[in-house]
Amino acid sequence: MTTMTHSNPSPTTSQSAGAALPQNEVIRLSQVWKTYRMGDQDVNALAGVDLSIERGSFWAISGSSGSGKSTMLNLLGCLDRPSKGTYLLEGRDIAQTSDDELSDIRLKYLGFVFQNFHLIPQLTVEENIALPLFYQGIEGADASNKARELAERVGLGERLGHRPTELSGGQQQRVAIARALSNDPSVLLADEPTGNLDTATGDSIMALLCELHNQGKTIMMVTHEPDISAYAQYAMVMRDGKVESISENPPHPSRGGKHA
Ligand code: ADP
Numbered sequence: 001m002t003t004m005t006h007s008n009p010s011p012t013t014s015q016s017a018g019a020a021l022p023q024n025e026v027i028r029l030s031q032v033w034k035t036y037r038m039g040d041q042d043v044n045a046l047a048g049v050d051l052s053i054e055r056g057s058f059w060a061i062s063g064s065s066g067s068g069k070s071t072m073l074n075l076l077g078c079l080d081r082p083s084k085g086t087y088l089l090e091g092r093d094i095a096q097t098s099d100d101e102l103s104d105i106r107l108k109y110l111g112f113v114f115q116n117f118h119l120i121p122q123l124t125v126e127e128n129i130a131l132p133l134f135y136q137g138i139e140g141a142d143a144s145n146k147a148r149e150l151a152e153r154v155g156l157g158e159r160l161g162h163r164p165t166e167l168s169g170g171q172q173q174r175v176a177i178a179r180a181l182s183n184d185p186s187v188l189l190a191d192e193p194t195g196n197l198d199t200a201t202g203d204s205i206m207a208l209l210c211e212l213h214n215q216g217k218t219i220m221m222v223t224h225e226p227d228i229s230a231y232a233q234y235a236m237v238m239r240d241g242k243v244e245s246i247s248e249n250p251p252h253p254s255r256g257g258k259h260a
C-alpha cells in the first residue's frame with residue numbers, strides 16, 4: 001500500500017458559499033468539525049477534517065469504535081451539518097442550507113445503503129425501489145419502469161412482487177442498493193453494507209458495488225472488515241475524529257477502471 005498525504009483544499013475555492021468545485025470533484029470538506037456537548041464537556045466527533053473526493057472514486061472508511069466513522073457518514077449524507085468548517089457537495093455549501101433544502105439535497109444527490117437493509121416490509125420489491133422516486137413526485141409508469149430496470153440491474157428482475165420477508169439477506173441488500181440508485185445519486189453511502197451477511201453473500205454484494213463503481217458511481221463505505229475494505233480504491237482510517245491515513249489499495253479482481 002502507498003500512503004498518501006491527502007491534498008489540502010485550495011483556500012481560493014473553498015471559502016465562499018456556493019463555491020464551485022471542479023467537475024471531477026464531487027465532495028470537499030475543509031476543516032470540518034462536529035462537536036457534541038456532553039454534560040459540561042465538548043466531544044469533537046470530527047476534529048478538523050480536510051477531504052476531497054473525486055467523482056467516480058470508491059472509498060472504504062474504517063477506524064476503531066468512537067473514531068468518528070458514523071459522524072462522518074451522517075455528515076457526508078447530509079443527515080447532519082458541520083459545527084464548523086465547509087462541506088461542499090456538488091458545489092453546494094451544506095452548512096448554509098435549511099432543513100428543507102437538506103432533505104431535497106439528500107433526495108437529489110445521495111443514495112443510502114445500511115447494514116440492516118431498512119426496507120419497508122409492507123411494500124413489494126418494486127415499491128421499495130420506487131420509494132425515493134415517489135418522494136420526488138415521480139409515480140405511475142415512469143416509476144414502475146425505473147424500478148424494474150433497477151431490479152434487473154441488481155439481479156432481481158424476477159422478484160418484483162415479493163416482499164422483503166420473502167427474500168434472503170443478500171437479496172434484501174440488492175433491493176436496498178437498487179433503491180439507493182433510483183434517483184441516480186452523485187454519491188452512494190454505505191454503512192457496513194455486508195455487516196449482516198455471510199462471507200459469500202457479502203462478497204457478492206461487494207462485487208455489485210464494484211460493478212457500480214466500474215460504471216462510474218462514487219461510493220463511500222464504512223466497514224471494519226479488512227477483506228471488505230480491500231474492494232475499495234482508497235482506504236481511509238479515522239482516529240479521534242481525524243483522518244489518520246489514506247492509502248490506495250492494490251488492484252482487486254472485482255474492480256476495473258484505471259486500477260484494474
Ligand atoms: P464510530 O462510528 O467510529 O464508532 P461515532 O462517529 O459514532 O464513531 O462517534 C465519534 C465520537 O463522537 C464518540 O466519542 C461518540 O461518543 C461521540 N458522539 C457521536 N454521536 C454523538 C451524539 N449524538 N452525542 C454525543 N456524542 C456523540
Ligand code: MG
Nearest residue numbers: 066069070071
Ligand atoms: Mg459507528
